[in-house]
Amino acid sequence: MSGxxxxxxxxxxxxxxxxxxxxxxxxxxxxxxxxxxxxxxGKTTLLRSVAGLEDITSGTLYIGGEDVTGRPPQQRxxxxxxxxxxxxxxxxxxxxxxxxxxxxxxxRADRERRVSEVAHTLGLEELLARKPAKLSGGQRQRVAMGRxxxxxxxxxxxxxxxxxxxAKLRVSMRAExxxxxxxxxxxxxxxTHDQVEAMTLGQRVAVLRDGVLQQVDTPQRLFHKPKNxxxxxxxxxxxxxxxxxxxxxxxxxxxxxxxxxxxxSVAADRTGKAIVGIRPSALEHGGGAEHELPxxxxxxxxxxxxxxxxxxxxxxxAPPVSADAVLAxxxxxxxxxxxxxxxxxxxMFTARVDGKRTVTVGDRLxxxxxxxxxxFFDPATGLALDAGTRTELVA
Amino acid sequence: MSVxxxxxxxxxxxGRGIRWQRVGLHVFLAGAAILWLAPVLxxxxxxxxxxxxxxxNGYVSLPGALNFENYSQAWTQADLPHYFLNSxxxxxxxxxxxxxxxxxxxxxxxxxxxxxxxxxxIVFMAANLxxxxxxxxxxxxxxxxxxxxxxxxxxxxxxxxxxxLIAINVAFQTGFCTFVLSxxxxxxxxxxxxxxxxxxxxxxxxxxxxxxxLCRPALAALATLEFTWIYNDFLWAVVxxxxxxKRPITSALANLQGAYFTNFNLLAAGAxxxxxPTLIVYALLQRHFISGLTLGASKG
Numbered sequence: 001m002s003g004x005x006x007x008x009x010x011x012x013x014x015x016x017x018x019x020x021x022x023x024x025x026x027x028x029x030x031x032x033x034x035x036x037x038x039x040x041x042g043k044t045t046l047l048r049s050v051a052g053l054e055d056i057t058s059g060t061l062y063i064g065g066e067d068v069t070g071r072p073p074q075q076r077x078x079x080x081x082x083x084x085x086x087x088x089x090x091x092x093x094x095x096x097x098x099x100x101x102x103x104x105x106x107x108r109a110d111r112e113r114r115v116s117e118v119a120h121t122l123g124l125e126e127l128l129a130r131k132p133a134k135l136s137g138g139q140r141q142r143v144a145m146g147r148x149x150x151x152x153x154x155x156x157x158x159x160x161x162x163x164x165x166x167a168k169l170r171v172s173m174r175a176e177x178x179x180x181x182x183x184x185x186x187x188x189x190x191x192t193h194d195q196v197e198a199m200t201l202g203q204r205v206a207v208l209r210d211g212v213l214q215q216v217d218t219p220q221r222l223f224h225k226p227k228n229x230x231x232x233x234x235x236x237x238x239x240x241x242x243x244x245x246x247x248x249x250x251x252x253x254x255x256x257x258x259x260x261x262x263x264x265s266v267a268a269d270r271t272g273k274a275i276v277g278i279r280p281s282a283l284e285h286g287g288g289a290e291h292e293l294p295x296x297x298x299x300x301x302x303x304x305x306x307x308x309x310x311x312x313x314x315x316x317x318a319p320p321v322s323a324d325a326v327l328a329x330x331x332x333x334x335x336x337x338x339x340x341x342x343x344x345x346x347x348m349f350t351a352r353v354d355g356k357r358t359v360t361v362g363d364r365l366x367x368x369x370x371x372x373x374x375x376f377f378d379p380a381t382g383l384a385l386d387a388g389t390r391t392e393l394v395a
Numbered sequence: 396m397s398v399x400x401x402x403x404x405x406x407x408x409x410g411r412g413i414r415w416q417r418v419g420l421h422v423f424l425a426g427a428a429i430l431w432l433a434p435v436l437x438x439x440x441x442x443x444x445x446x447x448x449x450x451x452n453g454y455v456s457l458p459g460a461l462n463f464e465n466y467s468q469a470w471t472q473a474d475l476p477h478y479f480l481n482s483x484x485x486x487x488x489x490x491x492x493x494x495x496x497x498x499x500x501x502x503x504x505x506x507x508x509x510x511x512x513x514x515x516x517i518v519f520m521a522a523n524l525x526x527x528x529x530x531x532x533x534x535x536x537x538x539x540x541x542x543x544x545x546x547x548x549x550x551x552x553x554x555x556x557x558x559x560l561i562a563i564n565v566a567f568q569t570g571f572c573t574f575v576l577s578x579x580x581x582x583x584x585x586x587x588x589x590x591x592x593x594x595x596x597x598x599x600x601x602x603x604x605x606x607x608x609l610c611r612p613a614l615a616a617l618a619t620l621e622f623t624w625i626y627n628d629f630l631w632a633v634v635x636x637x638x639x640x641k642r643p644i645t646s647a648l649a650n651l652q653g654a655y656f657t658n659f660n661l662l663a664a665g666a667x668x669x670x671x672p673t674l675i676v677y678a679l680l681q682r683h684f685i686s687g688l689t690l691g692a693s694k695g
Contacts, residue, residue: 048589051589051593052592053589053593072592073593074593074594074596074597079593080589080590080593082586082589083586084586086584086586086590088591090608090609099591099594100593103595103600147590147594151594
């Protein structure tokens with residue numbers, strides 16, 4: 001039993017900033033949980049609090065069922081991988097790997113055996129005598145990982161360990177990390193700001209915003225059932241298209257379009273304003289989609305051909321959603337950020353269509369909308385409309 | 396064709412400009428070096444000439460004879476081996492203690508976070524700004540009253556003891572070293588300390604196992620400087636030590652001066668000998684002055 005449990009953990013800095021706000025999180029024994037959120041959301045502070053590198057202001061922390069709230073890092077039996085690796089530059093790879101064991105008084109013979117085991121696992125045997133300065137980025141990363149696994153701790157804490165690698169290496173290391181976890185089965189809490197990394201690595205993903213936990217769920221559920229606007233806008237790439245819409249009970253109206261709602265939709269029988277979310281994958285080229293799906297006519301402004309799929313970017317006759325949650329998720333301070341052309345007050349939509357279809361910029365295009373996959377949010381609270389709850393919408 | 400002709404002309408012009416700048420720079424550097432070395436070279440030259448030669452031809456003249464006569468005379472007449480030993484007995488512990496204390500304070504100031512970080516650093520710096528001459532008399536009196544056990548000082552006091560001299564040098568040098576080391580330690584990534592803590596290192600382990608080894612370039616540079624300064628100290632040795640046989644080599648050079656007559660050739664030879672240890676220390680430590688020791692700690 002070596003899970004991690006956070007019971008109403010808060011961290012308030014002396015200047016009054018609340019970095020972590022009453023977080024409740026239960027990481028089961030052997031589970032891989034990813035903490036994700038935009039920069040400054042408190043995820044690293046939370047991880048450092050679990051490690052014992054930061055004191056928490058209130059709440060209780062359990063590792064392996066024991067209350068470790070007041071304990072220093074060395075008494076928590078955790079290993080941490082840092083964003084910048086933090087290898088000891090004056091020690092060889094062998095000494096770096098063995099340092100933690102040495103401090104814990106592991107006998108020399110034992111230590112050497114474990115070092116060679118880990119070096120073998122991670123392919124570091126040739127590098128044992130080298131100093132970190134003589135290693136490549138990927139090799140340093142492996143040493144940092146080796147330093148964590150050699151101690152066989154109760155839990156791994158990883159702070160954006162892949163963010164300093166180049167894109168290709170990052171993808172392969174991501175897969176390696178998954179394999180490693182599969183093999184060792186050690187409880188892991190992993191921090192990243194990269195939602196693709198979060199979705200591919202995490203058995204469960206915890207989305208954090210301004211120190212508050214938004215949703216903890218499997219990647220699939222986060223993607224298909226986001227609890228609020230922030231999660232919806234943050235998870236998914238390209239991100240979800242959002243627009244303010246009018247519900248009529250049987251259909252949804254926005255930007256001059258009217259789409260009938262299928263039976264059983266959470267928005268059916270509701271009237272009033274709502275924010276509707278359409279994943280780019282819920283928009284398909286009209287030519288290839290099912291006939292019964294409703295169509296919208298758009299004029300592509302940008303076409304990004306990625307081979308298998310094509311991203312079609314177009315504007316619709318409606319203003320972009322300016323809710324704080326959406327801005328926070330896109331890490332923009334206001335609507336103008338991330339825009340090249342000033343003065344365009346219309347929302348940009350992205351559709352992900354089959355790469356085999358030809359799409360031309362400026363030529364009118366029919367897109368089929370999978371109305372069964374639409375998301376609806378309360379514009380006042382930002383919460384997802386749920387079949388179970390019947391919130392009154394603003395008329 | 397015209398283009399082809401123009402190009403080299405342009406290159407030549409800029410090339411010549413660079414060359415003149417280079418020449419100017421080298422002339423300036425050579426001049427500065429000569430100016431800097433002239434006193435040393437002249438001392439060396441004088442020390443190699445017999446007294447009779449300079450007495451006859453003056454100091455600014457071509458040599459009649461060159462030999463090491465003055466050196467052997469200085470070595471025996473001034474009892475240099477004895478004073479060398481005195482200097483080392485004072486300097487080595489003083490340098491070691493200065494660096495140890497300064498590193499410890501710098502570690503606390505730079506690597507641990509607590510409320511009085513800056514205040515503590517200012518206190519150490521302020522002590523360094525005090526002119527030594529101002530507190531000469533009070534310190535002299537204080538030393539006459541501070542007792543030491545007999546086995547540490549045969550005078551029974553801080554006054555006229557090696558320990559007293561070591562203490563005063565450590566006290567005056569720690570501020571400067573703390574300042575330099577704390578700035579150096581701030582450049583060591585904080586994550587290294589975090590990693591060590593997670594690995595199981597307490598504060599002492601972090602200090603001796605991680606931070607101190609990484610400060611090697613700064614420590615080597617400071618050790619060289621401090622060795623030179625403490626070794627060359629004349630003021631405190633004269634003020635706080637009474638017995639001639641406890642004085643360091645700098646004040647012992649005075650033994651080579653007579654009351655009515657001074658053999659400058661002999662004095663020059665003594666001074667050259669006295670300067671040797673600082674050169675040796677520099678030669679030994681300079682290979683540690685490597686920058687970028689923390690290279691490879693992080694992403695790089």
